[in-house]
Amino acid sequence: MAVTDADHYTGQITTRVDGIGHVLADSKLEIPDYQRSFSWSDDEVRELWDDVLKAIRDNVPDYFLGSMVTTAGAERDQVIDGQQRLATVSILFSAMRDILKSRSDERAEDIERDYLGRKNIRTREWQPKLKLNSDDNAIFQLIIEGRFSEAKRQATRDSHKALVKAYEILHEKMEQAIADLPATSWQAPLVELHEYLLSSANIIRVSVPSESRAFVIFETLNDRGLNLSTADLLKGHLFGTAGGRVEECKYSWAQAMAPFSGDDRSSTDQFLRHYWSSREGVSRVKALFSQMRDSVSTSEEAVALASELGKAAPLWASMFERDAAFWENYPDSAKESLEVLGALKVEQCRPLLLAVMQKFPKQEIEKVLELLISWSIRWFVVGGSGAGVTERLYAEAAKAVSLGEVTTASEVSARFIERVPSDQEFEKQFAVMSVRRGWLARYYLHQIEKYRRGEDQPEFISNSDVTEVNLEHVLARNAARSDWPAFSDDEFTDMKLLIGNQCLLRQRVNEGLGNGPFASKKGPLSQSGYLLTQEIAQCADWTPDKIWARQERLAVDAVKIWVRGV
Template identity: 35%
Template sequence: MNRIDKSQIDIKGIGKVLSEGKLSVPPFQRSYSWEEKQINDLFEDINESISHKNEDYFLGSIVVLRKEDGQSEIVDGQQRIATTSILLTAIRDILIELGDNVRAEIIEKDYLFSRDIETLELIQNLELNTYDNIFYTEHIVSREKRKLTSFNKVSHEKLSLAYNIALKFIRKEIIGSKEKNENIAKWITFIKENVKVIWIQVEDYSYAYTIFETLNDRGLVLTVSDLLKNLLFSKAGKKINSVQSNWIEMNTYLEAIDKENLLVDFIRHYWSTQEGLTRQRELFSKIKNRITTSNEATQLSENLVFGSYYYTALLNTDHEVWEKYNNETRESISVLKMLGMQQNRPLLLSMLQCFDKKELELAVSRLLSWTIRFIVSGRLGSSGLEINFSEKAKMITDKKIKTADSLLEEMKKIIPSDEEFEKAFSVYSSNKPEVARYLLISLEKNLNAEKEPEQIPNQNSDQITLEHILPQKMSNNWNYFSEEDHQFYFRRIGNLCLLKKRSNSMLRDDSFGKKKSVYQTSMFKLTNSLVHLSEWNKDSIDKRQSELAKLAVKAWKLK
């Protein structure tokens, strides 16, 4: 018999689902994530269905695992259930505002919570995951809402947003007429009986996984992270508790530094260190083909915890991982993060997990130089870089590359040569001020012959700013540049210099002659040297940038 045949499948109103209670979101499930558009779309769709007297509004499927204590653990569908519960809570709160405590209490009793007869504590019909439930209880469901000063998590902000959208919507669409009591009753009844969901109750996580795959095959868009999580849980067998615990721990590391969803990026980059380049679209199928036993699922979950710990260090230079490394390494990691190149993360992750201290410090220093060369030259492109970095990451994981020198030998095949880098730098333009500022500061340090200038980032724009010699906006002082030439030249590195913020604010679109009086007082040699020029035109920019390109070869060496 197919596992789906063993499931209990029913069609219910989502209000009836909430009224039956004992619903919980397991701790490993992702937090509340709906955005404003999704929330509004749900409310508007229900409103339209009621207005047009449609019999039913179909909301999708809800997959639950029935626990021994009678609790129904939500495997899929928590966003829809939670948003509906928030809508009902908002209706209750507005009824209280209107002095209609009788109807408010009916909604509470039927859909939101009961109270312990001894302690009077809330027993919620719906409990969210570990990260969201206290906030949901204290700031949404409870009548006595605690005052908010800030949000600890993005999901809390989204829960609060959903509640405020619900309040606004109800005031406008439900109680904005004389028939408000009739409208409220109509909405409550429709939510209870006519906002339909397919209720799928399964016996264990392996059944839930089968349901997920079947729904996905039939066109329901499920996130890669949902599929991966349920794959591991379905294969875990008797080790399910360990795998769930590992999944929570991994998420805890990632959520500590991330305002967006890092999970899929991390797993993809980790898998690339093991198997070479893995695209997001093929991640699930590749892992599914490899993870077939309980031991393999458990081992992968343990490896993901270990990997996530180091992965978060790549995005946080205050991470405890960096305490044993020198300052140059920490600063290089900061610059690599600022540059925003994700393609090198598998390589960094494998180095951090496999190289000893000395080799890691040397390799990170070199990787920064190579990354600058790739960015400036555009060599290989995004796809080519990802292929090569992932390939080298796997070689490190497989112990085929054990040192920074052996990594260099492999990378030499693809790193832009001095000649190629100099040629590319001589015409390079940057759309990112923080990158241009870093490049100029590093060149300045190199000109002053200070040790390892590429590892001394200074991104404090409150102190040091970028001055566009040919200004960003044209004026009569610069009318000898055509519009086309201006667009081509004003972002060129040769047209940029460093200034203290106060000095820069004085210049704006002044002529080159007036600007030189400020450049003369600058502490930066590359800026100060501009005073020796009599004019600033296309040839001046080209010549200065060619000089900077020669300096760049020395600043970002191959070795």
């Protein structure tokens, strides 16, 4: 071997310090299919390049790239941790090979043979040094075989595009490094980089004879500084604990991760926290993995948790997509509630909604959705008792649903009734509130319009697209002061965003209104199909008193729409 330390044995576990170039040259490696896809960002690729170049410039004899954990496979060693660095350095060697080849330098063949792969002498099939998981491998192999243009055309997934971008960045960096050098010495920077990656850019390789032990090492290394997500750690613990049932775990884990694209760590960790809160009550990010780990100590428990996650993840993902299969037979009002919860960033209710989606029949789920949106609007208008208190309340209710202690929307409602703002509080605040966000004002007015008409989904207002339905400020934001003599200076400034001053209009009608006085707006407002808009046109003039009176009427309706309980 090239630059290495002596092997260190702990039972059957072997550790070795080696240049990452030697690791690629001397091994046949494979990323298992259950591992996440390639995910390094542009910044991470550039950081690797910059760090290695700085180490070369500073004559650092041994630059540490991190660790990798492998276990023996039938034909290739399986990479449990370290794929991002291995894939990126392989792409770097691919770019180096292509630059050398483009200038007819025979060292291109050496780079390909030593670090990327070669064709079988009998079958002529490509035999790569490194294979990625099934999602990424086809694109990766095109790159390392020297077919980058084809790889770029076929890149569809986020991870594919990340692989392509990594090549483009590293190819450009190397071209810049050799630019303007004479024909006799342009190869020198590439040769120096190759030699440094071969023997001085070191990685600690931990070789473990079985997957279960590999995942234990993987978890231990995280405690010593690896930047791993809760999902990474939990996967390692489940696989390490599953023993002979690890294949069952892998299958269920793949189902759990299927709704998440690429390396969507934030979403997967958010899902795990919401799932765990729905089972155990409120869970904090820092303690989440330790809590989940401590609940799994046998292979049966590992398989059971993986299976539960596989069933729960698609439901959780459905909360963010109104067209998901789960909501196919639900009314538009339920789908609209999902969108409003997302727009309001009401995350605290997710554990409860997840538990309800798992346990309740369709009719009860619809009722709970109505409650969630009503409570969210009430807390949004009045103000809640703090995000922490609300989160705990939702999580405890979710736990009760998961345990079967709460089985109906009415029973859910009973747990919240004392915490949700009362009708009196809600009406009082609604009657004086300003609404700066256009989508929220449209939502309020759409819901009140539907209530006034006694119809759940009247056809003529079902489209709330801003390109079809506009929001009109009767006292316009850019109105001329002289056109509104009934308003004091403070009223002219402060009343424009009151919900009582806002109404819905078809886009084509609203385009012609402009910022003129009320007299110029009465005609178009009277011709609107919206009842709430027509009533404004019935006023002889638009004054502060008219705005306050209309806002108070809207507040009375709001109490009846966003109800406190069932």
